Amino acid sequence: MKCGIFHTPFLDPKRNGHQVFEWSIKVAEVCDKAGFADFMIGEHYTVGRENIPAPDLIIAGAIGRTKNIRFAPMAHLLPYHDPATLAIRIGWLSQVCQGRYFLGVAPGGWKSDAVLHGYEDTAQLRTPMLEALEIMEKVWKREPFKFTGEHFKAGFPTAADMLTIDEPIAENGPFGGRENLEIAMTALSFNSPSVVFAGERDYSPISFYGGLDQLTKHWVDWSTAMEKAGRVAERSRYRVTCDIFVADTDAEAKKRAINGGLGKAYSYLLPVYKKFGLLDRVAKDTGIDIHVDDIDMDFMADHVWLVGSPETVAEKIQHMCEVSGGFGQIVTQSFDYIDNPEPWFESLERLAQEVLPKIK
Helix, strand or coil: CEEEEEEEEECCCCCCHHHHHHHHHHHHHHHHHHCCCEEEECCCCCCHHHCCCCHHHHHHHHHCCCCCCEEEECCEEHHHCCHHHHHHHHHHHHHHHCCCECEEEECCCCHHHHHHCCCCCHHHCHHHHHHHHHHHHHHHHCCCEEEECCCCEEEECCHHHCCCCCCCCCCCCCCCCHHHCCEEEEECCCCCHHHHHHHHHCCEEEEECCCHHHHHHHHHHHHHHHHHCCCCCCHHHCEEEECEEECCCHHHHHHHHHCCHHHHHHHHHHHHHHHCCCCHHHHHHHCCCCCHHHCCHHHHHHHCCEEECHHHHHHHHHHHHHHHCCCCEEEEEEECCCCCCHHHHHHHHHHHHHHHHHCC
């Protein structure tokens, strides 16, 4: 099994762009040295606790200071970009990364971001996302076209459109060709349409943990869509995202999690998850008779987060694999430990070097 990190990140909203950028680069360096496979970076425009509006700039800054880890915007919110321009930028950045790049795409989930870009709400975003994907795939084929859609206009030039007839058209396609560009999509809810969409298009699924039956459901939905499209679904492509903290003992890990960036993030996330029913199946998994409204930090640390010693965290991941059927990568969420980074960096290192080797 591999491990990755999903660098949304969950931040103190008082952090400025310089702090967030430098923190992101440092976390990437630590993860690379520890042996992480993937570093995925969120894209949000108006959410103060998730404030990275340009994940590609983080990637450009980190690629030269790391050696092995792969990077991905997770995800570019396609309705908010000019798709032809974005296709060129993605292709060029993948060349800069020399294969250490993959792509996340999404419509966008926050209403405030949608309003910023002129939409009434997120319900309007699926159609422009589909239109954007159509244009991007056309651009990557490097064949002349003209496109006028409901939301976007685009095209690809012919030789006659260049300054001179012998002026070459820039080669800004994905590194190694489109067939070598992995595309991934995230899934948050139990009946997420994203996993089906991903399977239909041969995109990789990233499931946010919402209970063991949700992990199974996401796999079944994705693998079924893959098989209907004539493809083989491989569990090595299935990523699962959780909240993880590793320390010497269970007690110390719980203390560092609740009193640090993870706990601070959940002072904001816990009410959101309760509001949208994202903890119902998580509570059911524990076998404890508890109403969702009564779930607190202690309950999350003891029964939901993957918090504990390396042995405890390994046991929890092993149990998830056995019940769900397995997955190829465990992904930890990223948290704000800027003011006291060492416990977080230790947790990341121990996840990769002590926990993962114990998973069968």
